[in-house]
Amino acid sequence: MSTMEPIEFEVSYQLGEYKSLVSEFILFRHNRRLLEKSPGARIASKLPLSIRLAFTMFVPLVFFYKISKVGRCTFLIDGDGVQRTSRLGTGRVPWPDVVTVHRLSRAYLVEKSKGALPLPYRCLDDKQTAALDQLLRDYEVPIEKHAAQ
Numbered sequence: 001m002s003t004m005e006p007i008e009f010e011v012s013y014q015l016g017e018y019k020s021l022v023s024e025f026i027l028f029r030h031n032r033r034l035l036e037k038s039p040g041a042r043i044a045s046k047l048p049l050s051i052r053l054a055f056t057m058f059v060p061l062v063f064f065y066k067i068s069k070v071g072r073c074t075f076l077i078d079g080d081g082v083q084r085t086s087r088l089g090t091g092r093v094p095w096p097d098v099v100t101v102h103r104l105s106r107a108y109l110v111e112k113s114k115g116a117l118p119l120p121y122r123c124l125d126d127k128q129t130a131a132l133d134q135l136l137r138d139y140e141v142p143i144e145k146h147a148a149q
Contacts, residue, residue: 004131004135005131006076006078007076007078007124007128007131007135008074008075008076008077009074009123009124009128010072010073010074010075010123011072011073011118011119011120012072013063013066013067013070013073013118013120014120015060015063015064017106017118018059018118019055019059019060020104020105020106021104021106021107021109021118022055022059023055023059024102024104024105024146025102025104025109025116026047026051027044027046027047028102028144028146030048031043031044069088070086070088071086071087073085073086074086075117077119077132077135078135079095079135079138079139080092080094080095081093081097081098082098082110082117082119084117093110093112093117095135095139095141096139097112097113098110098112098139098141098142099111099112099113099142100141100142101141101142101143101144102116102144102146103143103144103145103146104146105146107119107120107121108121108132119132
């Protein structure tokens with residue numbers, strides 16, 4: 001399909017951006033469950049207090065644990081999919097294995113069947129962003145644009 005140059009960049013994740021993407025994704029999932037139970041339900045603009053309290057306590061712990069294991073990541077995105085190299089080694093997610101790409105306020109979130117790969121916008125220049133958007137279209141990857149975006 002696409003014959004453009006591979007998109008390559010490095011990422012050192014930041015706590016603020018991680019909290020933002022986790023919060024937005026959890027809110028998206030929360031609202032989707034609400035609408036599945038009751039299609040006419042009013043969607044929430046923020047997470048319930050109990051989730052926000054747990055979030056405040058646990059997300060930083062999870063973030064620092066993950067960062068200590070993963071470290072700085074190098075990404076290579078091309079016609080074959082998304083490849084990430086970190087302290088844990090190299091893994092590749094082929095386009096057919098991408099469940100959805102969420103466009104959040106601060107990052108793309110590439111959802112797999114188990115887990116997700118955040119691709120912060122700050123790490124992509126305009127040309128890379130356009131190339132990634134083209135790859136998503138070419139491979140008909142489902143895109144979920146979030147309200148915060």
